[in-house]
Amino acid sequence: MSPIFRKKAPQAPGDRLVTLVRKPGCHLCDDAQAVVERVCADLGVPWEQKDITQDRQLYDQYWEQIPVVLVDGAQHTFWRVQEERLRKALAGR
Numbered sequence: 720m721s722p723i724f725r726k727k728a729p730q731a732p733g734d735r736l737v738t739l740v741r742k743p744g745c746h747l748c749d750d751a752q753a754v755v756e757r758v759c760a761d762l763g764v765p766w767e768q769k770d771i772t773q774d775r776q777l778y779d780q781y782w783e784q785i786p787v788v789l790v791d792g793a794q795h796t797f798w799r800v801q802e803e804r805l806r807k808a809l810a811g812r
Contacts, residue, residue: 735809737766738789740781747798751786754800764809 739755741748752768759766771777771785781787784797790808 735764736791737764737795737805737809738792739766739768740771740777740785740787740789741768742771742785745785748786751788751800754802754805755788758802758805758809762806762809 737755737759739748739752741752755766758764769777771781781797786800787797788795788800788805790805795805795808
């Protein structure tokens with residue numbers, strides 16, 4: 720019997736979560752936050768920020784890549800956030 724594969728239904732914007740992993744005093748992090756805030760506000764998507772200096776696991780995983788943007792817990796991008804790419808990811812396109 721062959722397995723049945725189902726395409727995952729796109730999530731509604733309110734069902735998503737964007738996480739910005741950053742550190743204090745990081746100008747790239749400030750730039751990334753401005754993009755995340757704007758996109759999430761426009762789409763009604765909640766977002767959070769995490770300080771890499773306060774979380775050893777995040778530090779070990781991302782210290783060379785900050786700022787890092789996660790979408791639903793999966794890495795979306797790092798260093799520079801492209802607004803259109805983030806919008807498309809959150810819209811499910």
